Amino acid sequence: MxxxxxxxxxxxxxxxxxxxxxxxxxxxxxxxxxxxxxxxxxxxxxxxxxxxxxxxxxxxxxxxxxxxxxxxxxxxxxxxxxxxxxTPTVADFLPEGDPLAPLAVREGRRIGASTVADLNSRVHGLRLADDVVYGRDLIGRAVRELRSAVTLYRESTFTDDTGRQLLQAIGELAQIAGWIASDAGQHEDAERIYRLGLSAAHQAGDITLAGNLLGSLAYQVSNVGDPLEAVAMARAAADEATDAPPRARALYLDRVAWAHTQAGQQQPAMRALGEAGEAITAHTPGTEEPGYLYWVSPEELHVMEARVYTELHRPLRAVPLLNDVLDRYDASHARELALYLSWLAMALADANEPEGAAATADRMIRMSADVASDRTDGRAQVVLKRLTDFRDVPEVATLLAEFPATG
Missing domain, CATH: 1.10.260.40 (lambda repressor-like DNA-binding domains)
Incomplete structure (x- = not known):
């Protein structure tokens, strides 16, 4: 009909x-x-x-x-x-009900700008801590901060402007707390946290922050859920944040590219990568933008580009990009360095260079031994399973004898 x-x-x-x-x-x-x-x-x-x-x-x-x-x-x-x-919108992914609903009668103390500034300082501190302390070691602190911030919002009194700023702070805190929960392997908790933050950003009218939260959730769903749903999430985040700062747009489009890649959609993934590259070139020093974008750079986009090429089994494009980034990467960021090495190992395996892949995997596994991250644990197993195809190569056999693939 x-x-x-x-x-x-x-x-x-x-x-x-x-x-x-x-x-x-x-x-x-x-x-x-x-x-x-x-x-x-x-x-x-x-x-x-x-x-x-x-x-x-x-x-x-x-x-x-x-x-x-x-x-x-x-x-x-x-x-x-x-x-x-x-076409889904950001509103389609809001949580059920209102997790930030105030108490029927607010009887708490009145708070002002100084309280919000203090919360923002703790959020930034948590974000910086995540660069060097990881998932399972940081999740307790992150959850305590988030619960405290939500209680503060629900029980205190404040002006409309202070309330909006407090919601933005809760949204930013939920984004980093969700990321930490995901890194700890607590994916259901991470989704609930991301959606709570999305509600806060939505109520505050902060489309850029909402895009960051929904894009973060899309990234998790790409990896541990339904990639097609992740595409819808990531695209909704990018489509609604058209006026976001250039680095925010680049970040959202990167997540679109990754979701398409995980869904096996090569051409849309490549288009999104191109759009992300165009967005990052529009960034100029001094551009007014949220502080949480501090880490978004052309080098980070090159990593995502290389990861996409690796997933699409195009190692000749992936290996040079990863080598270039790894040569200049801050060694104190052990989790990210280990993750990037895992992609390099996979690309080298696809390039039929098992000896190089084994050496890279060995470095990755030893570097992440003390990293309390579900992400690095999972990537190590992915790499080891891929290398079982080369178990007859002596370097690979030695690696697998010490670090057997499981599952």
Missing amino acids: AGGEPIGALIRRLRQERGWSQSDLARKLNDAAGGTPTLDRQHVYRWETGRRTPRDWLPFLAAVFRVDVEVLERATAAGKVATPAP
């Missing part, structure tokens, strides 16, 4: 008209079905983006939306015709 509204677009419209989140709709459908909850936000997301059809759930959708089931059936038939899926 051509010309009708497809089921995904209809569900999205009906949900938004009622002011429900995707999680709200999933919960209402589970209640309507009267059984053990089987749906979550991911199911609704897939329906709305046209990746799944909710055939068995049409009666329950009709009940919760209070529409005739025939309307939904016609929309399902219309969905068989090629129709562009609705």
